[in-house]
Amino acid sequence: MNSDQRRSIPFGYKFIGGLVFFVAMFAVAMALGAANTSLKDVWQALATDAVGEKISLIREIRLPREIAAIFVGAALAVSGAIMQGMTRNPLADPGLLGLTAGANAALAVTMAFVPSAGYFGIMIACFIGAAVGTGLVFGIVAMKKGGFSPLRLVLAGAAVSAFLYAIAEGVGLAFKISKDVSMWTAGGIIGTSWGQLQVIVPFITVGLIVSVALSRQLTILSMSEEVAVGLGQNTARVKAVLFIVMILLAGASVALVGNMTFIGLMIPHIVRAIVGTDYRYVVPMSAVTGGSFMLLADTLGRTINSPYETPVAAIVALVGLPFFLFIVHKGGKAFT
């Protein structure tokens, strides 16, 4: 049996495999780009005190950018996994259920009304926006009885997202800051600085650590509410903590790179096919795979049409849309 074979390799080896892939992606991402750099330059930049034009380019421009890619990829993948487990919904994704759109709207509003807001302020606004966006989606779905079907959540998510994006656009136009907002949201990880990373990486790190610590609880919750209660889980508390973690991860990602749909949807599904549905394995593996995937997407973005950049969001969407349709077509069977 296929599923038996899948079990024959212990999770540890699979995780090491994931790490090896991740390191390879990192090396490729650091070495390739518009400027002609070699793996030797990368090594010198990372491990020695050597100076030089290429080396400082790697240190000051490419390295922060790729670190951003890693953390954003990991954060979005893990928040997607949490969302899918919590809602038992195969289509859950921070980008599809209002989280990203909420953070985006908050970003525009903050830029319009509090132009002096620093990076930290914008990030906090994104957290609040993400919470409001998700709250709206779940609120709408909960208004009607017996309603948490995958389809209804996605429909409500689409409606709320469209509304929130409209707000962001409207605010952008009215305050003549559309360009700034779209530079932020469409720019992806271009021009990420060490200063930005210093603000955001700690939040994502905490979010990831808490996710791994709660992964066992998430597995129980993903079975069914009744099983979770029967096993003695304090479901209200676990859900509240997971919700906050999700907001932290997705909100911080938007603050850093803007919109990035589909990663949260895709990565957990791919990971489940490899390690099964126990979230003790899905969560850490999603983090590593999400990081690797973003590194790959960014490397592609920088090299496909070099020296011009292809936006990462476009590349992710290009891969993500067919995958999304595939999941919808399979009717969530890939989930169970």
Place this chain on the structure above:
Amino acid sequence: MVRLYTEDLNIGYGDRSIVKDLSVVIPDRQVTAIIGSNGCGKSTLLKAVTRIIPHQSGAIMLDGMSIAKENTKLLAKKMAILPQTPESASGLTVGELVSYGRYPYQKGMGRLTPKDIEVIDWALEATGTIAFKHRSVDALSGGQRQRVWIAMALAQETEIIFLDEPTTYLDMAHQLEVLELLKKLNTEQGRTIVMVLHDLNQAARFADYIIALKDGEIVKAGTNEEVIRRDVLKQVFNIDAEIGRDPRTDKPMCITYNLIKGESVEHEKGHSAADLGATRTERMQQQQQQSAG
């Protein structure tokens, strides 16, 4: 000794009352079956007693403590619940799933102790599922899967096990397999089993004590001899039943039955119209979900 009982229990959703002023004692170390027609509140009662849904008034007492006030993890060491069709465990292996039964005993990151592993293997052994330990739950047949879920409840090491229609969706042989396993757990290990059953004759054959519900109230609670009787079944299911004896087990059994026409149907009219409405909305929801899938 009485460990578990309810007192003037009321359960409902919004202003709709489902279980009314229900007081019942669950006999210790026996198999209890809850029977009744669709919508009589039997599953609701089971869910309230296992704290999955809250109750509105009255009390559910276990070992002298109200379960509403008791620590939920502590309760999980005293009672396990097997919900109706807990389907989405799927991608886990049998061993992984059953190991989650140790959850109430674990702290921190939940590393399994030698004692945990011993209990898990014992639970797999007792339910005859140890051969599937490393197989994926979704690769199993319905009967095997149900036994795996029972193994998980066993790994919880509770003295009381609740089951909501444990034989639904199983064929006859697998139904028997599950019920015989439960009976064995009761006789060999003295576990208290409480289950909702649809099949009257299964209840008569495997239960020591039967609670018959109608419209959220107890019609009769007693031994199978006291409950599987013509007058009780008439009241509970609105059927005219012929009661005989199972030639093999000597337990009472319902040999044949007819629907009672006339006054009782008249009495039921408003009720059944409401039921029809409910099933139609349910069907529509199902269709919605299908098109979603």
